[in-house]
Amino acid sequence: MEVLAFNGSPRKEGNTSTLIRAILEGAESGGAKTTEVRLHDIDLKGCMGCLSCRSNPGICKQKDGLSPYLEAMKTCSGIIVGSPIYMYHVTGQIKMFIDRAYSLYTPKEDGSYGTAIPPGKTYALVTSQGHPDPNRFQRAIRWLAGMTGSGFGLTEVGRMVHVNSHLQPAKENKDILEEARKIGLSLVAKSNRHSNSNSPKFEI
């Protein structure tokens, strides 16, 4: 059982990274093997727009540091996606990952999309923002959850919308660290229990 985390924060010790690591700790305590993909630190290239994935669904022709992890999304049990809010939206690193993950959406004859990711996997989402209102960037957060979670038929088990306070960053907040560990346990406990439809469900 493997849990894969895609971390879109460039800051190794920042809030997104801290919360992702706490979720991974929870998953490990539930018996999972975990991998954190720090998108800022791998050789990450953008989508080439070649549309090769439309004739070879599930395969991205761009080859780089992300390639093995796009493959691992098909076989892992749970996926975490995390991003700070930059300029009212996700970071550029996460957007590059999402564009490449287009290759995992499989076109159907009626114009809709299925997915190359088998059903039964779990999903958790982490964001961190400076603005004090946790609802301020809901549109971007819902979009992120749609593109990387429900769109692939993953079952969401937790969503952390962290508000960055200089008085208490995530690593000093025991309550949210505990919440993150519980989400990690749920990622493991609930994977393969749900069989989701292959039809993407977006709410943007």
Ligand SMILES: Cc1cc2nc3c(=O)[nH]c(=O)nc-3n(C[C@H](O)[C@H](O)[C@H](O)COP(=O)(O)O)c2cc1C
């Ligand atoms: C380039 C940049 C743009 C940002 N834009 C926003 C923004 O639009 N709204 C917001 O609330 N915070 C914004 N922030 C603040 C970060 O979202 C916030 O500090 C967050 O906690 C950083 O996450 P991290 O600790 O995981 O790096 C921005 C920060 C940077 C560096």
